[in-house]
Amino acid sequence: MYAFDFERPSTIAEAVAALQDEDAQALGGGQTLIPTLKQRLASPSKLVSLSGIAEMKGVSIEGGVLTIGGGATHAEVAADACAPLAALAANIGDPAVRNRGTIGGSLANNDPSADYPAAMLALGATIITNTREIAADDFFQGMFTTALEEGEIITSVRIDVPPGGANYQKFEQPASRFALVGVFVARTANGVRVGVTGASEDGAYRWSEAEEALNKEFREDALMDLRPNPAIMIEDLHGSREYRAHLVRVLTKRAVAAIG
């Protein structure tokens, strides 16, 4: 690691102020950022820890609306969120990662293989920052790229609990156990939404053909003739484009079957 200053403010306002310094960076659970620092791949002048900010904590469900603090850990989401999202969070990394890593950090990082982005797209989540509200559809802008401005903090996430149920199917990359492909299917008030992670060169995306088919008929068979396009897929040591495209379809089918 390179040397850096460290601050741990207790309000969002203080954190926003602390992040004004040149090359200051927010620190969530550190599960992505700390390994990056250890490898000397980043050199922030200052880390502003968000872990002491009470207003960014907690998970609550009221009147069908799920609110997750930007600083809520994966373990907290696993314990208190609605079932499909809780199950997703319970399967991120290992206990140490879940006890430190936060939803805000995961969304800000937008790793193309992370689990939450698929869920946010499928659930039509609203990502709330210190300055504005951003629809999930506008938030994710390609691998490791989001709508966040410099110094902007994800303070919470708001989700309408899908009335028709939801399910996440994750096929693990054998080494990292991130998603080789993950598919989140949700039956929301505004119809079926399908979020896909791990697969695409452009990061998490919605599989609109599948949504269309499933809106007509919410059955596995509705996907029978659909073939995701391999050309947009990631190809690496762990799977070819064709394999990933195949998995998108298999996992979508399985999620639909699980919702029933």
Add this chain to the structure above:
Amino acid sequence: MPKDHGIGASPKRREDVRFLTGAGNYTDDINVNGQAYVHFLRSDVAHAKINGIDTSAAEAMPGVVRIFTGADFEGVGGMPCGWGVTDRHGEPMQEPPHPILAQGKVRHVGDPIAAVIADTYEQARDAAEAIEVDLDDLPAVVDMKAALADGATKVHDDLTSNLCYDWVLGETDDAAVQAAFDSAAHVTTLELVNQRLVANPMEPRVAVGDYNRGTDEHTLYTTSQNPHVIRLLMCAFVLGLPEHKVRVVAPDVGGGFGTKIFHYAEEAFVTFAAKAINRPVKWTASRSEAFMSDAQGRDHVTRIELALDASNNFTALRTNTLANMGAYLSTFSSSVPTWLHGTLMAGNYKTPTIQVNVKAVFTNTVPVDAYRGAGRPEATFQIERVIDKAARELGVDPVALRRQNFITEFPYDTPVALTYDTGDYHGTMDKLEAAADFAGFAARRAASEAKGKLRGLGVNCYIEACGIAPSNIVGMLGARAGLYDAATVRVNATGSISVMVGAHSHGQGHETAFPQVVADMIGIDESMIEIVHGDTSKIPFGMGTYGSRSLAVCGSAMVKATEKVIAKAKKIAAHLLEASDADIELKDGVFSVAGTDKSVAWGDVTLTAYVPHNFPLEEVEPGLEETAFYDPANFTFPAGAYACEVEVDPETGKVTIERFAAADDFGNIINPMIVDGQVHGGIGQGIGQALLENCVYDADGQLMTGSYMDYAMPRADDVPFYTVDHSSQTPCTHNPLGVKGCGEAGAIGSPPAVVNAVIDALQSGGKNVDHIDMPVSPSRVWSAMNA
């Protein structure tokens, strides 16, 4: 009733108390007053010419003590190779220099270019970033076939080519081998890859060099499986230091798996530098460094052919293997694909004609050397996969085909230079059939199919040559070291015993198992016996732990030393009891005169040895301490049969291991619990190889799997509960304990069982797949099914 003490009992491992409660003393726990830290600047390209290294800016950085480059080691020896292989034409292998820090060229990603010593580790890293290295990139040699092509770029400019050696074992007459194939009723051919692995012990390598100007003595603390071997190699070949002035300490070591056998440049560096700067120097590898500097394992590409007659008897076997050496010859690299691999090619079968050809190849990759099993997993995988394929082609039961060809008479001289002293392959297979419940497989397959899964059963045998090794034989074969071992049994005045052993325990449980033997021989409690290992200033000159040799070789030395102690103690007892020592019996820690009720206790005799007031001084010396060296008469030959049952998800290609049974013949067993644990760990690593692990370089020689994000290690939920049976026992005929060794069996025996099971599953689903290279990952299975 299981025994509760001594040989055959399973006391809990005493060393685990300190390991599990954080009281271990690992090399990184050792800090020497005033120590500085070294960081190695490593090449980030696979192959380049070094035009110049400018360290001036770095030297001016805060905390920097000194920076070394290859130029500082001109005239200093390089890292030696401990085994000279003679090729098929009688020529010595090509042996390139291996400098401590790169000279002239860098030859793999991770090759050390400069070493920065500073007051703190972070300062050393900061300064390393300020070093300017002027490199001219050269084409990287990665693929072995391309490396051998005419006009290929050479890894070492001074060698004639990238071929280290072209070696043949068994039938050297190509025409005779061809004739055997020409007259065969059936020939099965298989091309396969035994992929490169990274050993990944939990503890990365660490080395601390300390120099005492007052006494001119060096101390090296290092993560090693064999401190005396390191001292010998470093003193005699690398630094030219007098051995008596060098102490090498390998304290608690957090796993070795072979990769901590070898003498590494970092060890020689810290020893050299501590004197040069007159200050202790410490190096602790990061995990990323381990991935690019620990010797890696396996990496063979093989074509194997099996000839059978009309009655399905094996008549000939021919293999051609390319074995990757990496960029330099690591300590035992040259012996692994030859004498540890070719010699095992008979397997458990009486194949009369065998020819093994191995071409060892230099590439711009991390050096390859012994990794748990070392050569024997590669041999076993080929034989057991080709037999399975032959059985399928011939439509015969794979177990029956194996049984039909088993060696049944011992001793048995193989066509590939070994003499198996004993074994009972049918007996071991019988145990497996019961342990694995072959009879219930059909019902389990039906249940899997009802869930939409394919189920397969894979079986294989293995044999290994362990207890390495008779020094005279390995000397003839090119070893540049003896492979005996040594033990000193020091009885203290009050009767407790310290046993100083040349073997090194880094997970094997010697501190528990070795005392069981001595306790049994004397008839005292195990708690009175302590094992001392890992420090050249304390132990006799032993050769360390690898090749499942500790008990068979060092344990034999310990038995001999204990016998000498007992013989002397009997003389003292005879004196005290006023009897002839021939009449003295030792039982349960009491010496008695045969046929009388006269006796004297162990403690009285040991006290007399050190307080010799009433002592047969004219007959024996005071004290009670004996040393023995033991050089084995032959290798030992553990053998076994393994069975694996897998389920394959036909939609995704994912393989899950549902059952795994192992029947091993390890000869006599000292601590069955420890043996179970050794087998469990070995199978875990074998399953890791079969399903998950893969070290991959791209065409430019960049390591694609340099972290756990891409290098898949097996985890608890990747492996099933194992059924392990070691009740089939044919004791080794030539060592005093009748033991064979169990440390590598699991890793040797399990990969073919897994792959055979996957193929069986796919075939049961109507897929015409006869081989998938390891790791049998979901994407590879899916691709094979949809080819």
